[in-house]
Amino acid sequence: MEEAKVPVHENTIFVVSGPDLYKQANEFSLTALWDDHNVISLKMAKRREVLAKKRANEELIKAAYVEKDDLDYFRPFRHYDRNGLSVYLASGRGNKLSIPVKHYIQNLLKLNMEGPYGSEWEAQEKVKRREMVAPEARYIFVHEVANTNAKKTKMMLTAENTSNGFLENGGPLVGFVQYRFIIEEEIPVLYVYELQLEPRVQGKELGKFLMQLLELIAHKNCMGAVMLTVQKANILAMNFYISKLRYVISTVSPSRINPGIGIAKSYEILCKTFNDEAKTILEAVLVNDNREMILTFSRIGDELEETARLTWLIFFRFL
Template sequence: MLGLSAFLESGRGDKLSSPVKQFIQNLLKANMEGPYGSEWPAEEKVKRREMVAPEARYVFVRIASLGEFLTTSEREKTAASCVEERGPIVGFVHFRFVIEEELPVLYVYELQLEPRVQGKGLGKFLMQLIELIACKNHMGAVVLTVQKANSAAMNFYLYKMRYVTSTISPSRVDPLIGIEKSYEILCKTFSNEAKAILEEPLELVHSV
């Protein structure tokens, strides 16, 4: 990861400290208020409930060294964002093990990074780790939801991480309804069964 010396730690929704909860809330607001637009106030309440649920699993990213790409004031701001001996948290993944279409899948609820550590390969590294966790736990796929307005995230998942629009996404369930929805559901499958259910090859759709 370019310019970063990072280490990871795990967490659970019902075991989060108050400073960590505050960090998550602040980062979610900073990153997601724009893409959600007028939907954000209601969505923020939902996310606050989701983040502290017992089934919520976390991978937190702590930074030991931010390299040369930060100014002195930026280093001080980062250090103050979540001050702990182990170094400041600069991002996290919130995921859960759930059932979709009768398949066990790993569902990524959030992948959030502070702007100053974006574009360094950290997001790709975390998603590769999540896919490894999914495979090790015999999940059929990794599934996630992305706001259509968040073009950077859509491009990241579709083109860099090679995810596809799932059959359970509104735009594929019913294109007319899908147009009205503000999000897509993407997936990456790890078994033929999961592929058949969650991806459903497009040529089969067109041939009907």
């Protein structure tokens, strides 16, 4: 009886004999080829899915940047009148900033951030100047308005009479927000580059108001999350975002990627997600660590606020 070894798939050898020798070999070959075809088909389908998702995300980012003024959809939010503070908001773009506005941004950044950055400030200042004028940089400018002129300014506040961050007769700038629409870990997000307010308008819940507005803008543009970077040395800011606004340390933050290396980094990346996919990818799974950090920064923030209050009391006592 005839016996033969027939190679049918890669390095596998089947021993067959008899008149059905070639028939059996062909059956084995067809089965192996079909398995290979299924594997390749699955890989191709997965690749098509990834590419389709990438294109969809790119279209979301592109559509977000098409909008000329993100505040047009949130006109009630253009005016903030609480806690003895009256301000109006105006939109701007990085490549359309006037020289006075550029100087204002640089000066306020130095005032607020030179301390938290410490020795890193000189290098970071150069980075921030480049970021400031990028075409993709979006701005919300905060203009203070005297209470006596609030109604008049509100009537004047339209998309047509706002330009380069200044309101016509809208009062001086007292702060700004810079943000962008980007892709982070295959998730479209609104990334807050800067939230800067002058010291005299801080502590009036204006920062919370602006962050809520940014979250609305993110929702409106189908972003999966709002993200931002905070210096660890900026204890008040960390308390503000983690304790008061319920942001969490993201999985893309250095301390989550590699705790051994992250502990030496001077910053954390925080996020607030809006859907399950973004939550799974961007939010840290170490829930207990986040809760502990919320309590820690809340306690430190309260202590700092109390220290500041006592300092002012002592100061006024000696006046």
